[in-house]
Amino acid sequence: MPKVLVSDKLSPTAVQVFKDHGIEVDYLPDVGKDKARLHEIIGEYDGLAIRSATKVTEKIVKAADRLKVVGRAGIGVDNVDIPAATAKGIIVMNTPFGNSITTAEHAISLLLALARQIPAADASTRASKWEKSRFMGVEVTNKVLGLIGCGNIGSIVADRAQGLKMKVIAHDPFLTPERAVELGVEKVELDELLGRADFISLHTPLIDATRNILDAAAFEKMKPGMRIINCARGGLIDEEALKAALESGKVKGAALDVYAEEPAKDNPLFDIPNVICTPHLGASTTEAQENVAVQVAEQISAYLNSGEITNALNFPSISAEEAPRLTPFVKLAENLGSFAGQLTRSGITGVTIEFEGAVADMNTKPMSAAALTGLLRPLLGDVNMVSAPALARDRGIAVEVITREQQGAYENYIRLTIRTENQERSIAGTIFSNGETRLIQVKGINMDASLSENMLYITNEDKPGFIGRLGTLLGDLKVNIANFNLGRMEQGGEAIALLNIDSELSAEQLARVAALEGVTQARSLTFPGQSL
Numbered sequence: 001m002p003k004v005l006v007s008d009k010l011s012p013t014a015v016q017v018f019k020d021h022g023i024e025v026d027y028l029p030d031v032g033k034d035k036a037r038l039h040e041i042i043g044e045y046d047g048l049a050i051r052s053a054t055k056v057t058e059k060i061v062k063a064a065d066r067l068k069v070v071g072r073a074g075i076g077v078d079n080v081d082i083p084a085a086t087a088k089g090i091i092v093m094n095t096p097f098g099n100s101i102t103t104a105e106h107a108i109s110l111l112l113a114l115a116r117q118i119p120a121a122d123a124s125t126r127a128s129k130w131e132k133s134r135f136m137g138v139e140v141t142n143k144v145l146g147l148i149g150c151g152n153i154g155s156i157v158a159d160r161a162q163g164l165k166m167k168v169i170a171h172d173p174f175l176t177p178e179r180a181v182e183l184g185v186e187k188v189e190l191d192e193l194l195g196r197a198d199f200i201s202l203h204t205p206l207i208d209a210t211r212n213i214l215d216a217a218a219f220e221k222m223k224p225g226m227r228i229i230n231c232a233r234g235g236l237i238d239e240e241a242l243k244a245a246l247e248s249g250k251v252k253g254a255a256l257d258v259y260a261e262e263p264a265k266d267n268p269l270f271d272i273p274n275v276i277c278t279p280h281l282g283a284s285t286t287e288a289q290e291n292v293a294v295q296v297a298e299q300i301s302a303y304l305n306s307g308e309i310t311n312a313l314n315f316p317s318i319s320a321e322e323a324p325r326l327t328p329f330v331k332l333a334e335n336l337g338s339f340a341g342q343l344t345r346s347g348i349t350g351v352t353i354e355f356e357g358a359v360a361d362m363n364t365k366p367m368s369a370a371a372l373t374g375l376l377r378p379l380l381g382d383v384n385m386v387s388a389p390a391l392a393r394d395r396g397i398a399v400e401v402i403t404r405e406q407q408g409a410y411e412n413y414i415r416l417t418i419r420t421e422n423q424e425r426s427i428a429g430t431i432f433s434n435g436e437t438r439l440i441q442v443k444g445i446n447m448d449a450s451l452s453e454n455m456l457y458i459t460n461e462d463k464p465g466f467i468g469r470l471g472t473l474l475g476d477l478k479v480n481i482a483n484f485n486l487g488r489m490e491q492g493g494e495a496i497a498l499l500n501i502d503s504e505l506s507a508e509q510l511a512r513v514a515a516l517e518g519v520t521q522a523r524s525l526t527f528p529g530q531s532l
Helices: 012-020 035-044 058-063 082-087 100-116 118-126 152-163 177-183 190-196 216-221 239-248 286-306 323-343 364-380 387-394 466-476 507-514
Strands: 003-006 024-027 047-050 069-072 091-093 144-148 167-171 199-202 226-230 251-256 275-277 348-357 398-404 412-420 424-431 437-442 445-449 454-461 481-488 494-501 519-526
Touching: 003 012, 003 035, 012 024, 012 286, 035 058, 047 286, 058 082, 069 286, 082 091, 091 286, 100 118, 100 152, 100 199, 100 226, 100 251, 100 275, 100 286, 144 152, 144 190, 152 167, 152 177, 152 387, 167 177, 167 190, 190 216, 216 239, 239 251, 323 364, 323 412, 323 424, 323 437, 323 519, 348 364, 364 387, 364 398, 364 412, 437 494, 445 481, 445 494, 454 466, 466 481, 466 494, 466 507, 507 519
Parallel strands: 003 024, 003 047, 047 069, 069 091, 144 167, 144 199, 199 226, 226 251, 251 275, 348 398
Antiparallel strands: 348 412, 412 424, 424 437, 437 445, 454 494, 454 519, 481 494
16 A cells, blocks of 8 residues: 655645545654654655655655655745656656635735735724825726736736726737737737836746846836736845835835745835735635645545656656657657747747657657647746646647658657747757757758757858857857757858857857857757756
8 A cells, every 4th residue: 555644734635635545644744844754754655745844855865765756735846856856766746726816816915905005004093093194095997907927827817807897918928819818918018018007916937037027127117106016936026126116106016925035034125115015925825725735635646546647847647668768759859849948039829749750659748748848948937747738728829739650761750840929930859769869950941960958049141251250259258169060041041050068158148149240049048957
């Protein structure tokens, strides 16, 4: 009989789920905080159910001789050493959608509290001041709500705000025009949202592209007297810049549930009178905590009893029999998606994934999910093999999968085609008989290139002297070239240079490359774990 340890506080209903599925369960909600005790007993268990208190470190993983799965009741897995778990074959799961309604409702609650200055008015009244004239609020009816991010939670906020008769506009690169119409929101570019919104609510993951998305320059573009709500991630807002905007009056008020550093005990915004602060309560409702606890119990039980994998962060849904043949192609598909995702800057409307040759006879579902994972992760951050197809559907991205017999020179061939509002881009690759991954086509241009951890992608005019200028510049920048791959559509037309380099380019170095004569586009690409 499989045995599970619950090392954090989970509801009695969740514990009963394990028992109902024939799982032996030990409920020890305090052991997660006792590292020595956890290390001592973890070897007895096949599954581990946690919240945020338990730290599944590399040391714990090494001691977990029987452990097959770790399930996090909630979305964040910063407390789990995923690489260590993956290396030992331990599945790491989370419950990414259990908190959506609760977080959206908290954002709406903060919006209304901000509009009517409820916390400050409450404190004033309790102090027997009766300051009616001081707390003049604003109606939200007919006001413009700007959503930065319109995925699962953002779309719920949009629906609730429309019930309050607000006009909702949204900036989200993955929101298609069709999905925007379905949600009843107007899709806009970020600068337009900043200039039009009376309220801005953030609902995007924290990744490099969104870090400090509201900085001093963004605040300058906002209309005077607007208000900001953040229930998404700390780090999306430059807190010092927000403080300056609040003190100048450019921003009338802010309501924050998340902070750049948590627990937030010494924050520059705490002393500002027109700021509402809550201690990361987005998921803190009885219903949400029950939902994620039951979900993680169901997921762990299903995996231990039948091998079913749901919401895994480090492994696709692949059977033991399929794994040896399929795994290299799953990785290829994810890398092709990552290549396209790192180059995409506008909303994706459609994706076509083509499997040709022997790979077409394999289980294409995990490969398709891997391609979508690689594609969506650069902009959405928390994406896994299971959630990626659902996230694509939520954003109205049409996904087409095509399988066919071998037609060309390659025995196995995967091609990913991305359609955006502005263009169509394709990338193709194969696995050689020795297991080596190769890129064989980019934007219809034939190539023969290997992937590495750090790469430089350039589109340029096919004119004499370009390669020499590029090589000289990279030499001046102290950037070492491992491989230099070239391709062109036709003589004198568009060409591609794809370089394997030994170190990641800085923003300043990339800008120097982009400014080089003949360059039309330059992007730095990263493929962690890939080596020549």
